[in-house]
Amino acid sequence: MGDPGTKSELIDLDDLRTSSGLTGRRHLLSLMVENRPGVLARIAGLFSRRGFNIDTLAVGPTEDPNISRVTMTVDGALHPIDQVTKQLHKLVNVIKIRDMEPETAVAREMALFRINAAADTRAEIMEFANIFRAHIVDVSRRSITVEVTGTTEKIDSFERMVRPHGLIEMARTGEVAIARARPES
Amino acid sequence: MRAADALCEALKAEGVKHVFGIPGGASLPLYDALYDADFEHIQVRHEQCGGHSAEGYAKASGRVGVAFATSGPGATNLITAIADAHMDSVPTVFITGQVRTDLIGTDGFQEADVTGMTLPVVKHSFLVTDPAQIPDYIHKAFHIAKTGRPGPVLVDIPQDLSRADIDYEPITGTPKLPGYQPTTEGNIKQIRIAAKAMANARRPVLYVGGGVVNADASEELRELAGSDDFPVTCTLMGLGAFPAPHERWLGMLGMHGTRSANYAMDEADLIVAIGARFDDRITGKLSEFAPRAKFVHIDVDPAEISKNVAAHIPIVGDAKDVLPKLTGEYRALAADSARLDDWWKQIRSWQEQYPLHYEDSADSEIKPQLMVEEMYRAAPDAIITSDVGQHQMWAAQYFNFAEPRKWLNSGGLGTMGFGLPAAIGAKVAMPDETVICLAGDGSLVMVCQEMATAAAHGLDVKVFLMNNGYFGMVRQWQELFWEERYKSVVMGPSPDWVKLAEAFGWGGARVDDKGELAGAMKTALETPGPYLLDVHVTPNENCYPMIPAGAAARDMVG
Ligand SMILES: Cc1cc2nc3c(=O)[nH]c(=O)nc-3n(C[C@H](O)[C@H](O)[C@H](O)COP(=O)(O)OP(=O)(O)OC[C@H]3O[C@@H](n4cnc5c(N)ncnc54)[C@H](O)[C@@H]3O)c2cc1C
Numbered sequence: 001m002g003d004p005g006t007k008s009e010l011i012d013l014d015d016l017r018t019s020s021g022l023t024g025r026r027h028l029l030s031l032m033v034e035n036r037p038g039v040l041a042r043i044a045g046l047f048s049r050r051g052f053n054i055d056t057l058a059v060g061p062t063e064d065p066n067i068s069r070v071t072m073t074v075d076g077a078l079h080p081i082d083q084v085t086k087q088l089h090k091l092v093n094v095i096k097i098r099d100m101e102p103e104t105a106v107a108r109e110m111a112l113f114r115i116n117a118a119a120d121t122r123a124e125i126m127e128f129a130n131i132f133r134a135h136i137v138d139v140s141r142r143s144i145t146v147e148v149t150g151t152t153e154k155i156d157s158f159e160r161m162v163r164p165h166g167l168i169e170m171a172r173t174g175e176v177a178i179a180r181a182r183p184e185s
Numbered sequence: 186m187r188a189a190d191a192l193c194e195a196l197k198a199e200g201v202k203h204v205f206g207i208p209g210g211a212s213l214p215l216y217d218a219l220y221d222a223d224f225e226h227i228q229v230r231h232e233q234c235g236g237h238s239a240e241g242y243a244k245a246s247g248r249v250g251v252a253f254a255t256s257g258p259g260a261t262n263l264i265t266a267i268a269d270a271h272m273d274s275v276p277t278v279f280i281t282g283q284v285r286t287d288l289i290g291t292d293g294f295q296e297a298d299v300t301g302m303t304l305p306v307v308k309h310s311f312l313v314t315d316p317a318q319i320p321d322y323i324h325k326a327f328h329i330a331k332t333g334r335p336g337p338v339l340v341d342i343p344q345d346l347s348r349a350d351i352d353y354e355p356i357t358g359t360p361k362l363p364g365y366q367p368t369t370e371g372n373i374k375q376i377r378i379a380a381k382a383m384a385n386a387r388r389p390v391l392y393v394g395g396g397v398v399n400a401d402a403s404e405e406l407r408e409l410a411g412s413d414d415f416p417v418t419c420t421l422m423g424l425g426a427f428p429a430p431h432e433r434w435l436g437m438l439g440m441h442g443t444r445s446a447n448y449a450m451d452e453a454d455l456i457v458a459i460g461a462r463f464d465d466r467i468t469g470k471l472s473e474f475a476p477r478a479k480f481v482h483i484d485v486d487p488a489e490i491s492k493n494v495a496a497h498i499p500i501v502g503d504a505k506d507v508l509p510k511l512t513g514e515y516r517a518l519a520a521d522s523a524r525l526d527d528w529w530k531q532i533r534s535w536q537e538q539y540p541l542h543y544e545d546s547a548d549s550e551i552k553p554q555l556m557v558e559e560m561y562r563a564a565p566d567a568i569i570t571s572d573v574g575q576h577q578m579w580a581a582q583y584f585n586f587a588e589p590r591k592w593l594n595s596g597g598l599g600t601m602g603f604g605l606p607a608a609i610g611a612k613v614a615m616p617d618e619t620v621i622c623l624a625g626d627g628s629l630v631m632v633c634q635e636m637a638t639a640a641a642h643g644l645d646v647k648v649f650l651m652n653n654g655y656f657g658m659v660r661q662w663q664e665l666f667w668e669e670r671y672k673s674v675v676m677g678p679s680p681d682w683v684k685l686a687e688a689f690g691w692g693g694a695r696v697d698d699k700g701e702l703a704g705a706m707k708t709a710l711e712t713p714g715p716y717l718l719d720v721h722v723t724p725n726e727n728c729y730p731m732i733p734a735g736a737a738a739r740d741m742v743g
């Protein structure tokens with residue numbers, strides 16, 4: 001377009017763009033939901049019905065007994081996050097959704113690892129735990145159980161470190177997150 | 186007050202005049218309360234049909250439709266209707282009895298977790314756990330069902346709770362729902378951008394859906410179309426939102442739409458979608474859908490925008506609010522209509538080249554398309570309900586719906602058997618209107634017990650049965666796409682429909698000669714009381730034109 005006679009204030013159709021689509025990154029969604037029976041089933045059902053995948057999911061109380069917080073991670077390379085959050089918003093029991101930007105949120109996960117700990121490797125595992133500021137929460141003749149808290153990346157790397165020693169069992173909570181306080185001026 | 190009585194008070198406060206349903210053990214307290222209620226209960230013959238009647242009631246009147254069912258099988262029978270209302274965004278409230286609280290979870294007699302089963306197909310649901318919640322939940326259910334994008338809401342009430350005593354205080358005001366605040370007002374900046382894009386479009390199309398019917402915004406739509414020379418096409422669910430015939434009217438679009446409408450979408454440079462959801466019956470092959478177009482998308486449900494087709498100018502809001510603002514902004518730009526001349530020349534040439542057409546029989550045989558044309562001549566202003574199949578598509582093509590809420594059908598779920606119960610619901614809601622169900626012979630037999638409902642309640646509904654002896658639509662697909670390997674599509678031996686009608690206390694007649702068709706329809710319409718006209722039509726007629734499933738608009742056949 002743009003031929004003479006076209007009013008300059010009009011919008012050239014060629015300039016129009018769409019904004020939605022895949023973001024290509026992992027998203028951490030924090031949902032405030034009403035604390036009542038069936039809410040989690042609605043959320044889970046929505047994901048399965050729409051063909052979305054939840055990578056991790058953590059549910060727990062908040063400072064308000066009527067409200068629970070659901071924290072979930074969703075892969076923005078596979079699903080349009082925009083569509084995921086809009087569908088979640090349609091659930092009447094979902095009060096608020098925040099797509100937590102990594103810079104503006106503190107996110108933590110906790111994991112328990114039970115690791116083979118024969119006499120010759122025991123010291124090395126304890127050393128790892130030390131480096132990762134992890135806690136040893138249970139010890140037996142053959143194994144050590146370690147609690148690690150931190151970012152998902154930290155837990156991933158702890159897992160990579162101990163796996164060669166024989167990882168017997170692992171349990172992870174999935175991330176929980178909270179917005180960072182704004183810097184005071 | 187007994188909670189069940191409080192429920193009736195709440196329904197009355199919501200303005201309920203009619204409810205549809207069937208009682209049972211778990212809903213005995215509710216029915217005991219209905220005994221004294223100020224509104225009418227229409228006892229149907231199958232819960233699914235009670236649900237469809239509630240839908241027909243809502244679609245015809247714009248008011249919330251209500252249906253009752255008991256626990257277990259009563260509730261599961263409702264599910265098809267709930268799913269149907271969900272797909273077509275019909276404002277409905279479904280109230281089910283549930284087993285006693287102490288039996289829940291024990292596989293008690295007639296226990297079915299209807300709340301769980303319907304989770305994917307409700308707008309929202311409430312399982313009552315405290316009898317004092319009942320009136321509050323009813324008001325919330327109505328509020329949710331009718332605002333924003335409408336839809337079905339389920340309220341499941343355990344038997345012991347509905348008979349419990351509560352302190353009842355009438356509730357007024359808008360219910361408090363912190364997680365539910367639909368956006369109805371369109372963003373004016375976005376509307377302005379849309380107007381400016383429209384003023385620059387050379388090949389615009391207004392693509393109008395059921396949302397405009399729901400918004401009661403056909404007047405506003407006509408204003409927008411007339412603010413310049415915008416061509417208009419409607420989806421199956423939008424028919425009547427724009428008056429047909431009309432000089433700007435392209436006919437329905439989509440799989441069985443007109444070539445003009447589909448070609449216009451294909452060549453458009455700007456498509457303004459208004460209360461339409463880019464269903465696959467419209468888009469066909471998504472990658473080849475309207476390849477040259479930019480999209481303005483107006484919808485009250487933000488999740489519909491960019492769900493299937495990415496929007497360039499999204500506008501979230503009620504069409505009733507957005508359309509007048511858009512018209513105003515557009516008019517202010519004083520765009521030059523002459524820029525659309527070439528576009529209209531192109532459209533007119535398609536219209537001339539590809540009108541809807543069929544070959545009439547050389548003998549007395551009744552062509553199905555002729556049957557619809559004859560219906561239109563006989564009752565152009567009637568409320569028409571339909572089942573699902575070829576007859577539904579022919580109605581969409583050949584009956585010129587001039588007003589909204591006159592065409593009631595099942596589009597999203599495509600539920601056979603919708604027509605008769607929907608007609609019953611429509612007649613209850615709009616007793617002064619002529620209500621005709623254009624039925625398919627495969628569909629009608631699924632719900633024919635509802636003839637008893639109409640007879641019992643003295644409801645003057647007419648059924649015009651398009652009797653082609655087949656599951657015609659399936660037969661057509663087997664013929665065209667499955668090498669004529671016809672399997673399970675013959676309806677014979679079919680019932681003697683006239684005798685069946687008479688058995689239910691209806692009037693009835695059969696017609697198979699086109700010379701007698703108009704007279705037979707006239708008799709049917711003039712005979713007081715419910716009446717079935719069994720119209721025998723060409724058995725093997727195919728419905729054209731058509732875009733084969735998964736193909737593009739350019740690949741239309743027939
Ligand atoms: C056998 C068969 C064949 C079919 N063939 C065709 C065909 O050829 N062509 C065709 O069009 N359809 C056809 N359909 C129907 C099709 O399956 C869909 O049901 C239909 O296309 C959807 O219509 P719609 O887009 O108008 O959406 P609807 O289902 O009517 O949805 C309405 C939309 O409007 C929005 N809305 C609601 N209220 C408002 C408001 N107040 N303001 C703004 N927005 C609002 C909603 O959020 C929703 O997005 C066929 C169905 C069957 C059973």
Ligand SMILES: Cc1ncc(C[n+]2csc(CCOP(=O)(O)OP(=O)(O)O)c2C)c(N)n1
Nearest residue numbers: 574575576601625626627628655656657658
């Ligand atoms: C409840 C239900 N079952 C099956 C189908 C699949 N189906 C779609 S159209 C159709 C045939 C409809 O036959 P009829 O009512 O006679 O209409 P016709 O196509 O012959 O006009 C069938 C079986 C459906 N849509 N709904």
Ligand SMILES: [Mg+2]
Nearest residue numbers: 626627655657
């Ligand atoms: Mg048939």
